Amino acid sequence: MMTKWINHASENKGAKINLFCFPHAGGSSSYFARWSRNFSEAINIFPVEYPMREKRSGEAMPDSLTELARQMSVECRDMFSAPFALFGHCTGAIIAYEAAQALYEKFQIEPLSLFVSASVSPRYTKIQSVQAMGDEEFIAFVGKYGAVDPVFLENKELLDYFLPIVRKDFELHENYRPGMHPPLTCPIHALNGNHDFNTLASAEVDDWAVFTTAAFKKDVFPGEHFYLDSHLQEICRLLETTLLELG
Template sequence: MTWFRCAETRPWASMRLFCLPHAGGSAGFYRSWAKEISPAVEVHAVQYPGRADRLAEAFVTDAHQLARLVAGAMAPLLDRPVALFGHSMGAVLAYEVARLLQERGGPPVHVFASGGRPPHDRGDDRVADRDDDGVVAEMVRLGGTDADALQEPELRELVMPYVRNDFRLIEDYVHRPGPRLTVPLTTLVGDADPHVTEAQAARWGELTDGRFALRVFGGDHFYLVPRQSQVLAEVMRTLEVPAGP
């Protein structure tokens, strides 16, 4: 099974944007982006194993291994410039994928880290160790669109294993020393995000020698759902591509 879901293939696109979902998320989270982003950008959303159409596949339990697998799968798609966008858990994974691509001589043109604590300032929350109700409570607190669905027992039985795996993966993650990024990085955050403060988000700037920007939007941890148009406008402006259709 391939790692990426591309809602609209664009052979003419000058750039590819790889989008990495949050803990418990799937590639479908980014499906609507292709309709609104510039025709010059082809969107590829990462589908982690163990969910959606990869439900039968084994989980990846280590963030560094997951980043290596994603970076490796990207290899055939690096014939055009690429940018990375990751939300929450996906922000840390995007950073680690960017480090690998840079190490291999093909760095991304930009990294967008959304709604995530920086890799070197993770905190000590342990959501993965809570019972099912505790995990659901955290998802409700964060404002996730999946939280309501998890009230249904049958769906909870299906979804909870990969949600818990993702929380454990990101909570066990430890930032490893290594070469700093040289690519530009933009951090995006909701002004009412209970998971990450603006001050924490600003610390992403410590991880790159490239240009750094912090962008604050109105909203909670999932600000980018109601603010999709504004987020995509920011992405297109930063990537210097024409506005979407």
């Protein structure tokens, strides 16, 4: 498997299902690097790598989340020939949704399921405007938001590397507007933390049900925006069980 879009992947030759994982704003494929240890060989984990980070640090981000999703879908077309599912966390959930739409519109293929983590539906998604923030204000904001590990905020060299990435991701999310797509026909499964300020309006999470003609399900875990970190094994078991039932 050779593609700039996937990094830290597991490649189990006998896998039944490929799970593509889309990171949050400011995140990279490395966030999902340890996920493969929590799945059986029936599931391949394919962490998605956006431009501006890790091995793609010299590439610019597209002008919109929709275009980012479209490019990934088209350039990874051959990887979607086997049964697959999409998982996205926060901003990654919106990108995963747009990727699902692009795959159907261009190739008439859909995932077994779309998993949306820490995200309200596309028509309710919103993010605080950061475009007018100076660096100090923005650093304080992302520290509170939890988008960047605090250790990076205390290291100037790391901060200089990550700040443009996080700022660009937040600007793209701020400017996102959902297109006039028909509903997906695959199930949508929402997951979130019960103290995540992004998903406290449960009706806005439940609104994901409108974006599919198939089943909608929601699971809530103790925790805040990055509830995943403290419930990783439990969540990976849930994802694998769900996927094997669907597959």
